[in-house]
Amino acid sequence: MRLIIFCFTGLLYILLTGCATTEVEKDTPLQLSELQDTALKSELAWEILESLTTEVGARMPGTAKDAEAVAWMQSKFKQLGFDKVWLEPVTFPNWVRGKERLEMLSPFTHVLPVTALGGSPSTQGEIRAEVQEFKTLKDLQAVAAGSLDGKIAYISYRMQRQPDGSGYGPARNARSLGPFVAAEKGAVALVIRSIGTDDTRFPHTGSISGSQSTQPVPAVAISNPDADLLSLTLARGKPVELLLDIASGYQGNYTSYNVIAEITGTRAPHEVVIVGGHLDSWDMGTGANDDASGIAITTAAARLVADQQRPQRSIWVVAFANEEQGLYGAKAFAKAHAHELDRFVLGNEADFGAGRAYSLRVNVRSEALPAIAELARQLAPLGIELDLTRKASGSADIGRLRAVGVPVVDVGQDGSKYFDWHHTDNDTLDKIDPESLAQNVAARATIIDFAANSRIIFGPIAVSK
Ligand SMILES: [Zn+2]
Incomplete structure (x- = not known):
């Protein structure tokens, strides 16, 4: 009996040390070449x-x-x-990018840092128009053609921060397709919340999709804080008028x-x-x-x-x-x-x-x-x-x-x-x-x-x- 116990503990010892050796090997750092x-x-x-x-x-x-x-x-x-x-x-x-100017005229006055989206046409001078907010591109797509006659469409969707950048995919179509959808709905221009995750007042540019058959409206992005400002103003339920003047276009x-x-x-x-x-x-x-x-x-x-x-x-x-x-x-x-x-x-x-x-x-x-x-x-x-x-x-x-x-x-x-x-x-x-x-x-x-x-x-x- 004693011998058996000895053998057993001996075996246990071998097993444990065996395991311990394996553990040591696992902990050894992988070698860089x-x-x-x-x-x-x-x-x-x-x-x-x-x-x-x-x-x-x-x-x-x-x-x-x-x-x-x-x-x-x-x-x-x-x-x-x-x-x-x-x-x-x-x-x-x-x-070619030209001058860029965006202001809120009413009900409050603000000058908003702005960037034209790549491929955007010119506004051909100042546009003064009421703005209508859409939470997503889909919401803009859902309204009837011509229902935004004379208005500026505004997409306020915010890109989500993800380690692998996967928040970009769902957000980017507001920029790439939005200007074409806004045109179909009769809008005179499109403003988007920047496709970005920061809290600075730097707007993010980027291209609209050049492969669409319709003509896009002039399209610009504003920063995240300014998009918040615009949405908060709109939430007061009064008409919000913007002035937009950009001179970009193809040459x-x-x-x-x-x-x-x-x-x-x-x-x-x-x-x-x-x-x-x-x-x-x-x-x-x-x-x-x-x-x-x-x-x-x-x-x-x-x-x-x-x-x-x-x-x-x-x-x-x-x-x-x-x-x-x-x-x-x-x-x-x-x-x-x-x-x-x-x-x-x-x-x-x-x-x-x-x-x-x-x-x-x-x-x-x-x-x-x-x-x-x-x-x-x-x-x-x-x-x-x-x-x-x-x-x-x-x-x-x-x-x-x-x-x-x-x-x-x-x-x-x-x-x-x-x-x-x-x-x-x-x-x-x-x-x-x-x-x-x-x-x-x-x-x-x-x-x-x-x-x-x-x-x-x-x-x-x-x-x-
Ligand atoms: Zn790149």
Whole structure:
């Protein structure tokens, strides 16, 4: 009996120590690769970001700043020693911002900071009209055609703050479609509450959708506090009269450029891992989050991968032209390379600021999923987890390639604050955290290194348009 007890306690001891050993192994920190370690310490992305925002700043498509940004990008790629740097033309209708003025005339008087939405026509002088509030775009859609004759429609829906930025989807249609719906209802103009999560008086601009067949009414955004002010005034039940005077509109065409840089691969130079962001921004702020961060993250990541060892496959970094006003750069790129889509072995875009990366989403052929599991294992030390609950989109620009079958991965980033600054005067360098910027570089460098130094075939994927 005593022996049995001894054996039992001995076994228990072995089991416990066995468990204890396992616990110790679990607690051992996951090892960063040398590339990740280098990327986390590198200041290259910060230097690129600081250079673009300081030396160029706001760079709205079709302005002199657009050309300055193209020249800056070209020389930056060359200075960083990319093997090839070239331009591909992108032509689009040139929307020009003019004067902007919004005042409340009655029952109280206020001057309201305002921004015209991209693509908005001019008011052709001052409009003085009574305003009618709609809580959502749907409420505006529900009223009879012609029922708003001579009035200004106002959509007061407030975007919800979410870490993954998912509040943007339900909010953005007020901006993109609202001006067309308001026109159908007979309104003379549209005012929206900014699509943003901040409490500053900076209004958020952004494009109306250029693909609609009807003509939009002049459309502007006011800040969250001013939207509250307007709603509180309307809640008093008396007519509220606004004065709106904006002079924006389209003036001919403009040709900008996608700026592309290549690190030429050794074994399979024809095969390309494609990454990038968009070079343009709005004319407000310095476009630090949107999207100088994406340019900096992907450029630095490609450079750091190549510094370690020349990759087997080629790497392209694409700085897309005019994303903001209708994905013109992405569409031109997809068209120009339509005959060679099978060259692009994997795509990844950075266009969500520099908030900490926490997830990896994928859109690859099923045969590549075991390889993705290995990539996820390599990303784990950076705090990034594989998320198979939804497919990667490729984001705005590389999403155009995904739509025609190019496999992509997305890096999910913390966007809790992104929509505080998005498309405003407040999107400036001080909003970027250098540590999370570097962590994003480490994530992209891991992905690029993994894809460019392998023979894995990630695609094609189903064409989705
Ligand atoms: Zn963007």
